[in-house]
Amino acid sequence: MMAPLGITEFIAHPDLLNDRSLSKGQKTFLKSTYGLPLDAEELDLYKHASGRQTYTPVEHSEATCIAGRRGGKTGKIASTMAIYEAFRDHGVPPGEEAFVMLLAPTVKQARIAFRCIRSYLRGSRVLSKHIVSVTKDEIVLDNSITIGCYASTYDGVRGRTIVAAICDEMAFWPHDEAAANPDEEVLAALRPGMATVRNPKLLKISTPFAKQGVLWKEYQRRSELDFPVLQFSSAELNPTLKPSILEKERNRDEGKFCREYLAEFVDSINGWIVPELLEPCIVRGRLEVPYKSDVTFLAVADPAFVHDDFALAVLSRGDDGRIVVHRVVRWSGTKAAPLGHEDVLAQVKSILTEYQINSLTGDQHCFDVIRQLLERLGVHYRKYNFDARTRAEIFANLRHLLSQRKIELLDNPELVRQLRNLQEHRTDRGQVDIRPGGGGKDDLAVAVALAASELSKQPAAPSPFLVSGPPPLRTDYSYWAGPTYTTLNVEPDIGAAIIDGRRLTPEQVNRLLFGDD
Secondary structure, eight states, rough: OOOOOOOOHHHHHHHTOOOOOOOHHHHHHHOOOOOOOOOHHHHHHHHHSSOOOOOOOOOEEEEEEEEESSOIIIIIHHHHHHHHTTTTTOOOOOTEEEEEEESSSHHHHHHHHHHHHHHHHOOOOOOOGEEEEEEEEEETTSSEEEEEEEEEOOTTTTTTTTEEEEEEGGGGOOOOOTSSSOHHHHHHHHHGGTTTHHHHEEEEEOOOOOOOOOOOOHHHOOOTTSSOOOEOHHHHHTTTTHHHHHHHHHHHHHHHHHHHHOOOOOOSOSSSSSSHHHGGGHHHTTTOOOOSSSEEEEEEEEOOOOSSSEEEEEEEEOTTEEEEEEEEEEEESSSSSSSHHHHHHHHHHHHHHHOOEEEEEEOSSSSHHHHHHHHHTTTTTEOOOOOOTHHHHHHHHHHHHEEEEEEEEOHHHHHHHHHHHEEEEOOOTTTTEEEGGGGGOOOOHHHHHHHHHHHHHOOOOSSSSOOOOOOBOOOOOOGGGGGTOOEEEEETTTTTEEEEEEEEOHHHHHHHOOOOO
C-alpha cells in the first residue's frame, strides 16, 4: 500500500504524517529500532542512551524506551510507530484481521496514544482515505488492520494476529507474580500473536518507577540483550523544555526530578521496607508457631469474598514487648468461584481455637455479615475503622518494629513478598499512602501490620483478663478494660470473675468484655 519509506521519512513526508519536528533524541530511538544509519550526533546519543559502544544498523522486532516526562515518548515515538506499522506490509493473508494494540494499565491511559494517532491520520491527505471507521477505542483501516486501545491483560491479547504492540507506561504494569496480570505474563501472551507476522514490533515505553518488573530487569541487562533498551532524559527527547522549569522541578524534589525528568530508577521508591530491615526479622524455616500460655494473642483478618483473598494473621506479644507472628493464612477466591462466608469462617474459628482466642479484629468490609456468622461460632468480631491515614500508620509502626528487631516473622514466601513490594505513594493532597507496587496484593501484610500495631499499643504484659472454663480463652481483652479495672482473678471451679475482690455476674462480664451490643 505504501512506498518502502524508512520511518523517519514516513513521518516527515508531506502527504503522510507531515511532521518535521522530531528531535535528535526521538530520531535516534526510531532509527536504531529500525536499523537506519545514524549521524555523528545521533550515534553519540545512542551510545549514551544504550550503554553500548558500537551500533549495528539492524532492524529489531522489539525495543524498549525509558524516557523522562514531557519528552514526546507517546506523541512522537509510540504513536508514529503504531501508524507506520499499521500501513506496512506484514505478510498478513488477505482478509485476515490483524491488530496494532495500544496497551496500558487502563484503557483510559491507552487512549492518550490513540488520540495522537487519530489526529495524525485525520490530518493526513493520503492516510485519511484508508480509514473505514473510527470509534472511541478503535480505528479500522481498509487493509483489515485495527488500531485499538486495550488494558494490559494476558487473556485480552490472546487469539489475535498482532503486527505491533505498544506497551505504554510499562513501569506501572503489575509485576508481582501474584498479581492478576503480571507484566511478564502479558508479554508472554503477546509474542505468539506476532510469531507468523513479518517484521512485527513490540515496543515497551515508559517513565521509570521502582526497581522492579520487566522495565528494570531489561535496563540492568541492556548491554547484553539482542534488542535496544535506550534511556533518555526529558531534555534529550524534547530540547524545547525550558531549563527554568526543569530547575524548578529539581528544587521541588530531587528524587522525583531524577525519576520523572532524568528517567533514572531511584532508591527512594525501591520499597517501603528495605531488605536490610526485613531479613533479620525472618525466622528461616519457621512456618508457624504453636500456642503459648504466657503471651497476649491477637487475631486480625483482612476479609474479602469475591476475587480477592481473605487473610488471617495471629500474633502475640510477650512480657518483654516482643511481637511474634504465629500464623498467617490466605483463602483465595475467583469471580467464577467466590469464597463462601461460612466455610472460610469455620476454618478461621478452628485456627482461633488452636490459640485459645475467642475474638477477631477486621475492617469495615462485610462487617455485619461476618460479625453475625462469627457470633454463631462463639467468636466476637471487632471492627477496626480504616481511614486515609490507617495504612501509613500501621506500616510505619511495622517498619519501626523491624528496625528495632522487636518482631519475629514467619518464613512465609507470600508474606515476605508482600512486605518487600510495599511502596510509598503521595496522594493529591500530599498525604503518604503505603500500597503494593505493580498491582500486587497486600492482604497478609495488612493483617500482620494491623495486629502488630494494635499489640504495640498494649502494656508490655500478658492480657490482664482471663475468662475461666476448660480451656481458658485468651483474647485482646485490654481493649474493653477501663483504666480503673486493674486485675481479674479466676475461680476455675465455678468460672466466676472477680475484679479487685468483687464478684461479677456473667452479664456484667459480657458487658465488660464485649460492650452492650
